[in-house]
Amino acid sequence: xxxxxxxxxxxxxxxxxxxxxxxxxxxxxxxxxxxxxxxxxxxxxxxxxxxxxxxxxxxxxxxxxxxxxxxxxxxxxxxxxxxxxxxxxxxxxxxxxxxxxxxxxxxxxxxxxxxxxxxxxxxxxxxxxxxxxxxxxxxxxxxxxxxxxxxxxxxxxxxxxxxxxxxxxxxxxxxxxxxxxxxxxxxxxxxxxxxxxxxxxxxxxxxxxxxxxxxxxxxxxxxxxxxxxxxxxxxxxxxxxxxxxxxxxxxxxxxxxxxxxxxxxxxxxxxxxxxxxxxxxxxxxxxxxxxxxxxxxxxxxxxxxxxxxxxxxxxxxxxxxxxxxxxxxxxxxxxxxxxxxxxxxxxxxxxxxxxxxxxxxxxxxxxxxxxxxxxxxxxxxxxxxxxxxxxxxxxxxxxxxxxxxxxxxxxxxxxxxxxxxxxxxxxxxxxxxxxxxxxxxxxxxxxxxxxxx
Amino acid sequence: xxxxxxxxxxxxxxxxxxxxxxxxxxxxxxxxxxxxxxxxxxxxxxxxxxxxxxxxxxxxxxxxxxxxxxxxxxxxxxxxxxxxxxxxxxxxxxxxxxxxxxxxxxxxxxxxxxxxxxxxxxxxxxxxxxxxxxxxxxxxxxxxxxxxxxxxxxxxxxxxxxxxxxxxxxxxxxxxxxxxxxxxxxxxxxxxxxxxxxxxxxxxxxxxxxxxxxxxxxxxxxxxxxxxxxxxxxxxxxxxxxxxxxxxxxxxxxxxxxxxxxxxxxxxxxxxxxxxxxxxxxxxxxxxxxxxxxxxxxxxxxxxxxxxxxx
Numbered sequence: 215x216x217x218x219x220x221x222x223x224x225x226x227x228x229x230x231x232x233x234x235x236x237x238x239x240x241x242x243x244x245x246x247x248x249x250x251x252x253x254x255x256x257x258x259x260x261x262x263x264x265x266x267x268x269x270x271x272x273x274x275x276x277x278x279x280x281x282x283x284x285x286x287x288x289x290x291x292x293x294x295x296x297x298x299x300x301x302x303x304x305x306x307x308x309x310x311x312x313x314x315x316x317x318x319x320x321x322x323x324x325x326x327x328x329x330x331x332x333x334x335x336x337x338x339x340x341x342x343x344x345x346x347x348x349x350x351x352x353x354x355x356x357x358x359x360x361x362x363x364x365x366x367x368x369x370x371x372x373x374x375x376x377x378x379x380x381x382x383x384x385x386x387x388x389x390x391x392x393x394x395x396x397x398x399x400x401x402x403x404x405x406x407x408x409x410x411x412x413x414x415x416x417x418x419x420x421x422x423x424x425x426x427x428x429x430x431x432x433x434x435x436x437x438x439x440x441x442x443x444x445x446x447x448x449x450x451x452x453x454x455x456x457x458x459x460x461x462x463x464x465x466x467x468x469x470x471x472x473x474x475x476x477x478x479x480x481x482x483x484x485x486x487x488x489x490x491x492x493x494x495x496x497x498x499x500x501x502x503x504x505x506x507x508x509x510x511x512x513x514x515x516x517x518x519x520x521x522x523x524x525x526x527x528x529x530x531x532x533x534x535x536x537x538x539x540x541x542x543x544x545x546x547x548x549x550x551x552x553x554x555x556x557x558x559x560x561x562x563x564x565x566x567x568x569x570x571x572x573x574x575x576x577x578x579x580x581x582x583x584x585x586x587x588x589x590x591x592x593x594x595x596x597x598x599x600x601x602x603x604x605x606x607x608x609x610x611x612x613x614x615x616x617x618x619x620x621x622x623x624x625x626x627x628x629x630x631x632x633x634x635x636x637x638x639x640x641x642x643x644x645x646x647x648x649x650x651x652x653x654x655x656x657x658x659x660x661x662x663x664x665x666x667x
Numbered sequence: 668x669x670x671x672x673x674x675x676x677x678x679x680x681x682x683x684x685x686x687x688x689x690x691x692x693x694x695x696x697x698x699x700x701x702x703x704x705x706x707x708x709x710x711x712x713x714x715x716x717x718x719x720x721x722x723x724x725x726x727x728x729x730x731x732x733x734x735x736x737x738x739x740x741x742x743x744x745x746x747x748x749x750x751x752x753x754x755x756x757x758x759x760x761x762x763x764x765x766x767x768x769x770x771x772x773x774x775x776x777x778x779x780x781x782x783x784x785x786x787x788x789x790x791x792x793x794x795x796x797x798x799x800x801x802x803x804x805x806x807x808x809x810x811x812x813x814x815x816x817x818x819x820x821x822x823x824x825x826x827x828x829x830x831x832x833x834x835x836x837x838x839x840x841x842x843x844x845x846x847x848x849x850x851x852x853x854x855x856x857x858x859x860x861x862x863x864x865x866x867x868x869x870x871x872x873x874x875x876x877x878x879x880x881x882x883x884x885x886x887x888x889x890x891x892x893x894x895x896x897x898x899x900x901x902x903x904x905x906x907x908x909x910x911x912x913x914x915x916x917x918x919x920x921x922x923x924x925x926x927x928x929x930x931x932x933x934x935x936x937x938x939x940x941x942x943x944x945x946x947x948x949x950x951x952x953x954x955x956x957x958x959x960x961x962x963x964x965x966x967x968x969x970x971x972x973x974x975x976x977x978x
Contacts, residue, residue, distance in 0.1 A: 296942055296943050297938075297942040297943070298942075299942075299945075300730060300941060300942055300945050300947065301942075303730045303731065304730040321945070325729040325731075325945060326729055326731055326732060327729055327730070327731055327945075416922070416923035416924070417923050418943070468816065469815040469816045469817075469832065469834065469837065470814065470815050470816060470837060471837050471926070472836060472837060472922055472923065472926065474923070536731050537731070627944075629943055629944065630943075630944050633939065633943065636923075636924070637924075637927045637928045638927075640925075640926045640927045641839075641926070641927035643837075643926075644834070644837050644838055644839055644926035644927060645839055645926070645927065648927075656749075659749070660749055660750070663747070663749075
């Protein structure tokens with residue numbers, strides 16, 4: 215075989231790389247040049263079928279690139295998914311930024327799978343803007359911040375106004391207690407034959423719902439430090455007995471019990487479910503994705519048990535990949551700040567609302583803002599004329615969402631705890647002779663073993 | 668396979684010293700080059716991941732930092748999971764049901780189809796069609812059919828003959844048989860084709876001799892077809908056992924583990940370890956254990972059936 219021609223290029227390249235590495239080492243602190251050219255990959259680009267959303271998204275990206283000429287943004291349709299995240303991480307294919315649900319950041323921080331962006335947030339000036347209560351979900355024990363919360367919400371009761379009317383109930387007065395939920399469900403089933411009340415039970419949503427309703431009964435699921443399970447007590451027992459009652463005595467829960475977020479939204483949009491516990495985002499699932507008439511969609515606060523305990527908060531957090539370079543981290547945080555500008559800058563807020571409105575997307579969906587409350591009210595005032603979500607239907611929910619007691623999701627291994635609790639709820643709904651005490655005792659044992667690993 | 672012809676001293680190959688050169692001249696190097704792509708592909712996509720997986724079962728890794736060695740900790744963790752016993756039981760139950768329902772059926776179909784004259788190709792195609800449908804599509808289709816409300820497809824059909832609406836996937840006892848039913852429907856076709864091909868090789872004189880002795884069709888099947896197909900049946904049985912032990916798509920898509928873990932299988936546990944809990948060490952450990960169990964089962968199987976597999 216002939217010897218390859220030697221060129222000077224590889225040698226020069228190696229020297230250059232070595233030089234930069236050495237320079238980096240010698241200064242002791244990585245010198246992050248805020249104007250250095252950098253490319254970042256962002257996630258959650260809307261797919262091609264959602265053309266209007268995609269157009270709005272691309273417009274925002276173009277605007278960001280114009281404001282920051284040194285940053286090139288590539289968008290991917292990658293979304294966070296429990297099943298693909300690990301594989302993406304292993305393959306080094308994670309986008310620079312990712313949107314993950316509230317249950318994930320603590321686990322990811324513990325596993326070292328997200329980047330620490332405390333310094334970058336301070337540099338960009340975001341730390342002052344954000345609601346400190348909202349930040350805790352992405353902070354570790356020392357207060358270092360690993361993500362920016364967006365789309366926060368509190369769980370409430372989603373109901374079908376048309377079915378309420380058909381059952382002779384006032385659609386503006388959703389049930390406020392679980393006794394009322396049971397009564398209303400029975401009446402809906404009697405009048406219309408469909409399931410009056412349904413609950414998500416599979417894919418970890420069973421445990422999620424169980425935990426939220428336990429909160430509403432004044433109980434907790436996990437100790438504050440995340441080392442012990444605390445759900446083997448009266449609040450949990452009460453809710454499971456009522457569920458059992460509704461399923462087997464009242465028969466107001468229909469005949470299908472294996473639901474996750476997507477399938478329950480489908481059934482609900484088809485008018486086959488009267489009520490279920492959900493989030494404002496279900497409005498998007500039901501109307502945009504499953505063609506439900508927005509006028510039929512209603513939402514109220516989480517029904518309370520005798521020892522009212524409030525409801526569970528949830529949401530999404532924007533995080534940065536652990537593989538990102540310091541320059542990329544800074545660019546990513548600038549992107550987060552830019553996204554938030556749509557809520558803090560009047561012109562941008564109005565422009566964004568207008569684009570979404572013209573694209574037929576929901577504007578003004580109620581929720582919890584990651585901003586401080588005054589800023590949020592100011593934002594709502596700006597976009598008022600573009601709000602196309604029937605806010606009257608959400609009135610019972612919005613009236614209480616800022617005053618109801620909010621408890622965040624369990625801190626330690628939330629997804630695993632939920633998975634273990636899925637079977638408790640499924641057992642109650644599919645096995646008439648289910649022994650609730652034994653189920654709770656077993657689940658406590660299993661979860662404690664999990665938490666101690 | 669005949670092992671009768673042994674090498675005798677007079678037919679021994681040439682001494683080694685000259686062997687290498689004559690091997691080269693006979694085109695030995697070319698055969699290596701032909702084999703190289705296949706070997707490389709297998710090494711990269713098959714053997715490499717297996718070796719990597721085995722290594723990971725003794726490590727703790729978060730896929731970002733270098734992994735750390737933890738000895739047998741993953742195996743201990745996996746074995747003391749209270750769900751493992753239930754999952755193992757469910758998997759065995761799925762295998763047993765699969766054998767009960769899914770093993771005789773292709774045999775009967777193959778015998779039936781082979782007895783037909785002109786319409787044989789049509790029925791062969793029809794029986795193979797379910798195999799062509801992508802598994803996920805088939806499962807999602809059946810999930811709609813299994814709707815437990817009285818207006819579900821199967822419940823409507825059962826209603827015509829007066830059988831009440833059945834809960835199907837929503838009942839802990841009915842969920843697994845429902846899964847097996849769909850699984851059998853989806854895979855029976857390929858086994859039917861294999862049996863049909865094997866049956867074509869059975870010598871016709873045997874059937875004629877049996878007919879002369881006055882044997883009816885069932886007697887012919889029992890005394891001639893089945894014994895002649897013995898080798899194929901034994902292999903298919905072992906492959907089915909190994910395949911159904913690794914069932915994942917049906918529990919995952921139909922029930923996500925089933926009402927109260929009634930359809931949680933070992934593969935589903937492995938999947939949850941790896942992708943829901945991010946614990947690759949535990950997932951690899953359980954996979955290694957499963958592979959070891961299946962290897963032992965295969966060895967025992969071959970030893971137990973050694974008498975029957977000789978032609």
